[in-house]
Amino acid sequence: MSAQNKEFYQEEQQRIAEEHLQAAAEIGRMSKISLEKLTELLTLFYVFLEFVQEESHSILLSSHITSDLEKAADYITFIHNGKLIMTVSKNDLVYNYAVMRCKESQFLALDPSDIIAYRKRDFPTVPN
Numbered sequence: 558m559s560a561q562n563k564e565f566y567q568e569e570q571q572r573i574a575e576e577h578l579q580a581a582a583e584i585g586r587m588s589k590i591s592l593e594k595l596t597e598l599l600t601l602f603y604v605f606l607e608f609v610q611e612e613s614h615s616i617l618l619s620s621h622i623t624s625d626l627e628k629a630a631d632y633i634t635f636i637h638n639g640k641l642i643m644t645v646s647k648n649d650l651v652y653n654y655a656v657m658r659c660k661e662s663q664f665l666a667l668d669p670s671d672i673i674a675y676r677k678r679d680f681p682t683v684p685n
Contacts (some may be wrong), residue, residue: 567610574606627651635674642674 578599584590588654590598600664608614612654626633626647633650644653654673657664 568611571607574602578602637674 581595581599581602605616609616618626618629630647632644632646634644661677
């Protein structure tokens, strides 16, 4: 990354951080989080922000809340029962993968090479 691009990136990250801090302050006011607790959270946020400015640094977030991951992650790794399923960039994931809910007959019609992982759930049928 060129010095000019890195500077632009850092300025953009700072602008985004300030927007998030303003939102956090508003949430703190609305939820009546103590000023001390809010200050601790914001300090931690700044530490993380400074840490990730170095491209060789990463922060591991573990979450099932996909909206959090969409906002914060560059890469997403799927782990299931301790087994690494895949690691892809967020953009690759958004544009090239999907979660599919379907009937068993539809699932069986899929090409097995298109399936990375699946979970089968049986739901009770509703009487007519």
